[in-house]
Amino acid sequence: MKKTAFLTLVMILAFTVVPGTLPAGELAGITLDDTLRIGEKTATLTGMGIRTKTFLKIKVYVAGLYLENPSNDPSAIIDTNQAKAITMNFLYKEVEGKKLQESWRDGFKANTPAAGPDLKKRMDKFVSLFSAAAMKGDSYIFAYEPGKGTTVTLKDSIKATIPGADFAGALMAIWFGDKLGDGGLKALKKSMLKGM
16 A cells, blocks of 8 residues: 555656746747746746737737736836836738838827827837838747846847837837727737736
8 A cells, every 4th residue: 555655656746847847828829938037137927918900800929928026907017117028929921011110100109199209219219120021930029127228139139229118118008008009909918917
């Protein structure tokens, strides 16, 4: 009897998964790591969702939200000066650069309408980075490090670091603000706030 109990314990331990050894999130075939290193800080994957477009609900990309201090409060996600990031992993075959730029402009205008000239200049710089199309399999990372800025990584290549907590908040507001352009963005926001 003791031998059977011992063997059972050995089998249980052999198949026990240690937290943090496996990726935390999987959605639509996209797997995201449970943490993201941003400078000296570690941000945790706190939500995922699929961005859909049109009444046909075409799947455009999988988004992941990483926060140093996990929260499901949109205001905290936008306003707090903490390490945070949004990842985008594209599912659709091709999204034209001009469509990406139009979407960024619309999102900034709707959710940060009172942006002053300096912030608008940084928004324009961000938008200018998206002249090329996003293809299926491409990944984008927008990672904000307090005191440094938002590093924009497109297809594994760092394109720019845009300074300012105000810019980081304006960017997060595109997903978590009150003026989301369509049902697809609203559903994405809801999914990411639901948590892992």
